[in-house]
Amino acid sequence: MISLEHVSKVYETRRGPYNVFEDVSFTLPRGRNLGILGRNGAGKSTMIRLISGAERPTTGRIRRGMRVSWPLAFVGAFAHNLTGLDNLKFVCRVYGVNHKPLLPFIEDFTELGPFLREPVLHYSHGMMTRLAFALSMAIEFDCFLIDEAMIVGDARFHERCQYELFHKRKDRAFILVSHDANAIKTYCENAVVLAEGRLHSFPNVDAAYAYYLETLAQKPEAMERWRM
Amino acid sequence: MTAIGELPFFQCLAIQSRVLRALFLRELITRYGRDNLGVLWLIGEPMIFTLGVATIWSLAGLAHGGTGIPIVAFAVTGYSSVLMWRNATSHCTTGIEENKPLLFHRSVLIIDVFFTRIALEIIGATGSLIVLSFFFTFIGWMPMPDNLLMVIGGWFMLAWFGASLALLAGAGTAFSSLVHRLWHPIAYLLFPMSGAAFMVDWLPSKLQYLVLFLPMVHGVELLRHGYFGNVVQTHYDIGYMAECCLALSLCGMYVVREAGRRVEFG
Secondary structure (H helix, E strand, C coil): CEEEEEEEEEEEECCEEEEEEEEEEEEECCCCEEEEECCCCCCHHHHHHHHHCCCCCCEEEEEECCCEEEECCCCCCCCCCCEHHHHHHHHHHHCCCCCHHHHHHHHHHHCCHHHHHCEHHHCCHHHHHHHHHHHHHHCCCCEEEEEHHHCCCCHHHHHHHHHHHHHHCCCCEEEEEECCHHHHHHHCCCEEEEECCEEEECCCHHHHHHHHHHHHHCCCCHHHHECC | CCCCCCCCHHHHHHHHHHHHHHHHHHHHHHHHCCCCCHHHHHHHHHHHHHHHHHHHHHHHCCCCCCCCCCHHHHHHHHHHHHHHHHHHHHHHCCHHHHHHHHHHCCCCCHHHHHHHHHHHHHHHHHHHHHHHHHHHHHCCCCCCCCCHHHHHHHHHHHHHHHHHHHHHHHHHCCCCCHHHHHHHHHHHHHHHHCCCCCCHHHCCHHHHHHHCCCHHHHHHHHHHHHHHHHHCCCCCCHHHHHHHHHHHHHHHHHHHHHHHHHCCCC
16 A cells, blocks of 8 residues: 655745645555646656655655555666666666566567667667666566656557556556546546645546646646745 | 665665665676776776876875885875775765666665765775785885784774765765865865875974864874884874764764755656
């Protein structure tokens, strides 16, 4: 189970403290899933970073009672002068996993061929994303954190990602954040909306989507989130 | 996988040691690669520095107060000491920035990044000192250490000082980039005062009093007392140096903890 209790995140800016969101609480039991809808700048990626533990909340508490992934397909953590394989070895060492049994899957999924043994700096963004996604699949997690905006690729890649995540691992929990309701409508049992620094809950995905459309129609009121 | 701190101690220890190992290997390959000498550069790089300095000091005939210490031995012990307190800090002041994306893996903490870099620098400087002193002793340019235990003691104190300074400065960069910018001029200015290029005894007593406020001076003096024995007159107070290191370590660990809360990716 993951639980957030009165979580808030404040960033220091030149204008003063800025509330990304405040008083966010929810729980996600093992094997369940949740979609988080929010327009650009609503704080979705920050939410994913907090849940993953990469960043700490300013106030409140986050408990993780299961193995939670890092933000899926995150390409930023690669050392560019190391090969894809060396980067794989690093992640495996951090998670205490032997990399050798994982190689066939990684080679098959990434379709990188000999490039797996070339420095990452020679990769295109798409190649990096494939490697990053394959890495997140190679390590066993109970809950995946998915930022849809990060999983950029062609139709074939998307299809294979969806197969890996939502078919082969359909028993796992996940949190999917997106500014686009399609994926959330397709895969999530429930959804919430992140807007104006608050998390709004709804009885079902359709109600959440209806509210999200309303927030999209409004001008963003970011000024209110500065504490002055 | 729960955050470190909510798990039993030994489990945390296991996680941290595998993270440290992973970071250590990654840093080693990232920095030196697999081409030519590869990881041997870890020792090679400080060796070249030390050799260069030893050559220049020998050519310049740096005054050694008529004490009869071989100049090469003086340079090797002196410059190796500088490597100990300077390099770990220099590398730690860029540690957060260069490793920030790794913190996306929850079990990787900034203290692990610092420990890795400190360990690498200490290993490099120690390896360089051992190789050079073996070599110069073998060809007869350096005497055998008079009291090996004292040498190791001095070296350990310098390592402690370097490590605690590195923690404090490295974590300080999370609060202000000034720390990184100021460290290089500070290190440059501290070098001539650090006891590497002189013995405290050569200085006028007023200057001795001032220079002995610098903790690393005590370490270098102890190291040289151990190396050259009573041929040289040394001035040091290891109690004072230990107090400074302890204070730096405590401040360092506190600032590291606070820095961990501040790191943002945004």
